[in-house]
Amino acid sequence: MQPELSFMRSVLVGHADCQPQRLALWGDSARLDYQGMLDELQRREALLRSERVEVLALALENGPDAVLWDLAALFAGVACLILPPFFSAAQRAHCLRQSGATLALAEAGMAEELQACGFHQEGQFWRGAAAVDCLKLPTGTAKITYTSGTTGTPKGVCLSAEAMLKVARELQQASRETAPQQYLAVLPLAVLLENLGIYAALLAGATLSLPSQAMLGISGASGVDWPRLFGQMAMRGAQSLILVPQLLLGLVTAVERGLMPANGFRFIAVGGARVSPQLLERAARVGLPVFEGYGLSECASVVCLNRPGAVRPGTVGKPLPHVRVRLAEDGEVLVAGSHLLGYLGEPEFQGEWWPTGDIGEFDADGYLQLRGRKKHQFVTSFGRNVNPEWVESELTQRGVIAQAFVHGESLPENVALLWPLDPSCTDEQLEATVQQANAVLPDYARIGRWQRLQQPFTPASGLLTANGRLRRDAILARYGELFTESLTV
Numbered sequence: 001m002q003p004e005l006s007f008m009r010s011v012l013v014g015h016a017d018c019q020p021q022r023l024a025l026w027g028d029s030a031r032l033d034y035q036g037m038l039d040e041l042q043r044r045e046a047l048l049r050s051e052r053v054e055v056l057a058l059a060l061e062n063g064p065d066a067v068l069w070d071l072a073a074l075f076a077g078v079a080c081l082i083l084p085p086f087f088s089a090a091q092r093a094h095c096l097r098q099s100g101a102t103l104a105l106a107e108a109g110m111a112e113e114l115q116a117c118g119f120h121q122e123g124q125f126w127r128g129a130a131a132v133d134c135l136k137l138p139t140g141t142a143k144i145t146y147t148s149g150t151t152g153t154p155k156g157v158c159l160s161a162e163a164m165l166k167v168a169r170e171l172q173q174a175s176r177e178t179a180p181q182q183y184l185a186v187l188p189l190a191v192l193l194e195n196l197g198i199y200a201a202l203l204a205g206a207t208l209s210l211p212s213q214a215m216l217g218i219s220g221a222s223g224v225d226w227p228r229l230f231g232q233m234a235m236r237g238a239q240s241l242i243l244v245p246q247l248l249l250g251l252v253t254a255v256e257r258g259l260m261p262a263n264g265f266r267f268i269a270v271g272g273a274r275v276s277p278q279l280l281e282r283a284a285r286v287g288l289p290v291f292e293g294y295g296l297s298e299c300a301s302v303v304c305l306n307r308p309g310a311v312r313p314g315t316v317g318k319p320l321p322h323v324r325v326r327l328a329e330d331g332e333v334l335v336a337g338s339h340l341l342g343y344l345g346e347p348e349f350q351g352e353w354w355p356t357g358d359i360g361e362f363d364a365d366g367y368l369q370l371r372g373r374k375k376h377q378f379v380t381s382f383g384r385n386v387n388p389e390w391v392e393s394e395l396t397q398r399g400v401i402a403q404a405f406v407h408g409e410s411l412p413e414n415v416a417l418l419w420p421l422d423p424s425c426t427d428e429q430l431e432a433t434v435q436q437a438n439a440v441l442p443d444y445a446r447i448g449r450w451q452r453l454q455q456p457f458t459p460a461s462g463l464l465t466a467n468g469r470l471r472r473d474a475i476l477a478r479y480g481e482l483f484t485e486s487l488t489v
Contacts, residue, residue, distance in 0.1 A: 004165035008203065009075060012038055015205045023207045025064035026236070028215050032064055044072035054137065055099050055144070059083040059106035061212040066189050067198060069105055074142055074161055081144040084190035088459060091154050093117050095146050098156060098344055100134030103127060138341035138348045145192045147297050156344030163300040163338050168199035170320040174307040178266040178289065180240035184209045184233060186216060187242060192301045193271060197242045209236040226250055230260045239265060244272040248290065249279060249397050255286040262287040269293055274370060274389055276397040277314045278440065292316055294370060296356055298340045304368050315367035325368065331359045332374055359387065376472060378409040384444035386414065391445050394437040400425060401433055403457050405475050406447065407483055413448025415483050419456045427452060451482055
């Protein structure tokens with residue numbers, strides 16, 4: 001057994017010995033203590049070993065069941081594919097076919113979709129024959145996590161248990177000083193970062209709260225019932241959680257308005273997209289312990305992280321101990337020490353340094369600052385290079401604008417397409433928010449013109465990736481004329 005996997009098993013056995021009755025997993029209704037979790041995990045691991053399958057697909061809501069099956073696959077040496085609920089049915093079908101999954105566990109609502117993919121139900125499992133065009137997994141694959149990239153067809157990132165559990169151990173070490181004992185899983189388990197946050201919480205012996213997305217009030221790519229979400233945070237005594245910037249914005253705003261206390265939180269990690277320094281300053285002012293990080297699926301998620309005693313606002317922190325980070329001549333961030341085994345259908349990765357596609361720079365103390373995606377950078381007609389994510393984050397993290405797309409290639413001024421957080425928001429409020437963002441941006445990065453969208457970008461329209469990133473080429477193809485015509489407010 002790989003060292004990190006062996007360590008994980010020994011830790012869980014130790015928790016069952018030392019704190020057998022401590023609550024380990026807390027779902028919508030189901031609860032398991034550490035002894036009960038270990039017993040159930042071992043039962044499921046033995047069952048998976050007897051099945052002799054290579055890939056297990058999970059289409060389960062967040063909850064104890066999903067975590068137990070994921071861990072059972074990890075220890076049984078079965079590659080686990082967690083089908084993202086935010087993917088389209090066609091994308092999930094692609095994942096099943098390409099990965100060669102022959103065994104699945106799913107919610108009742110997935111029955112029709114699985115049947116269409118050639119699966120049939122036998123007891124608790126769904127069984128199917130491997131597709132003729134399924135691809136051989138790289139040796140040692142423990143997890144297949146799909147990322148949409150820049151096209152509608154997801155790419156399968158194959159990761160080893162060793163790579164993932166190293167990151168989980170470093171995340172647990174990073175939060176140890178604050179000793180959180182109540183971890184709340186907010187993001188879907190199909191998000192790799194949340195998956196590893198769960199492993200880290202279990203390594204720490206914490207109580208892991210796993211309410212369903214519906215229980216949390218989260219729906220689709222961006223729908224949030226804020227009172228319901230904050231109610232779950234309070235009721236479950238959340239001390240630690242992982243958030244994306246938009247969820248952090250909601251939490252900070254709630255604390256500022258006296259709707260949510262800050263004193264119960266001990267460690268809040270934020271990632272997935274650039275976080276505005278102003279939002280981090282607001283979080284600090286109200287006493288929220290927020291730590292920004294950076295990573296990517298191809299490097300087993302987290303690469304850099306701010307942590308207690310080592311925080312530098314405006315940066316994504318220093319590299320985790322097990323990775324090395326350097327910059328190419330053009331500023332691209334390169335990572336060694338943690339990377340994927342390979343993409344499904346492509347040759348296994350044999351190199352030392354993984355090219356992330358992100359542009360960055362280190363400050364004098366070794367903290368990494370990100371400047372945007374290498375391929376997304378555009379050049380204005382005045383010859384200035386602009387990374388649109390930087391400008392978009394300034395626009396969307398002020399509580400008014402939900403989505404922003406910025407473009408300025410060969411244009412004399414940058415142009416933005418905007419969708420408000422509240423559809424009843426006036427154009428005057430949007431304009432005021434644009435001006436607030438412009439006030440903290442250099443002149444070449446400011447928005448000169450903008451137009452309000454008639455509908456938001458969505459995965460269904462093909463203008464967002466499944467995990468919420470803008471499909472820039474598709475947006476330009478759809479709205480291209482707006483960047484050549486005169487825009488009016």
